[in-house]
Amino acid sequence: xxxxxxxxxxxxxxxxxxxxxxxxxxxxxxxxxxxxxxxxxxxxxxxxxxxxxxxxxxxxxxxxxxxxxxxxxxxxxxxxxxxxxxxxxxxxxxxxxxxxxxxxxxxxxxxxxxxxxxxxxxxxxxxxxxxxx
Numbered sequence: 001x002x003x004x005x006x007x008x009x010x011x012x013x014x015x016x017x018x019x020x021x022x023x024x025x026x027x028x029x030x031x032x033x034x035x036x037x038x039x040x041x042x043x044x045x046x047x048x049x050x051x052x053x054x055x056x057x058x059x060x061x062x063x064x065x066x067x068x069x070x071x072x073x074x075x076x077x078x079x080x081x082x083x084x085x086x087x088x089x090x091x092x093x094x095x096x097x098x099x100x101x102x103x104x105x106x107x108x109x110x111x112x113x114x115x116x117x118x119x120x121x122x123x124x125x126x127x128x129x130x131x132x133x
Contacts, residue, residue, distance in 0.1 A: 014058060018036050019038070027051070049115045053086075056090075060083070091117075
């Protein structure tokens with residue numbers, strides 16, 4: 001499955017490189033090299049959520065919070081959730097523009113299944129859809 005063209009544009013507009021490599025995690029953003037590394041395992045499925053998640057880390061400059069991130073599991077979860085929220089916002093923008101979807105036609109289940117968004121984020125997806133448009 002290919003990477004969405006608008007998402008590729010976001011990556012390029014931020015001056016980032018996107019590299020698929022063999023690794024034990026889905027993805028990671030390295031600010032020093034302005035690179036998003038993704039697992040090659042994602043090549044067979046829609047990797048747009050993982051790319052958007054790593055873009056979230058870049059946009060929020062989470063690299064500046066590394067001491068906070070590693071200080072506790074609670075802090076790590078907060079930062080990861082913030083990246084997930086940004087990923088959902090990016091993908092909602094793409095979804096609504098790619099498919100010319102009206103706000104009333106947004107379907108959380110289809111959206112989450114298409115982008116392989118973890119189900120623990122369903123509440124935020126639905127909340128975001130209400131505000132969207």
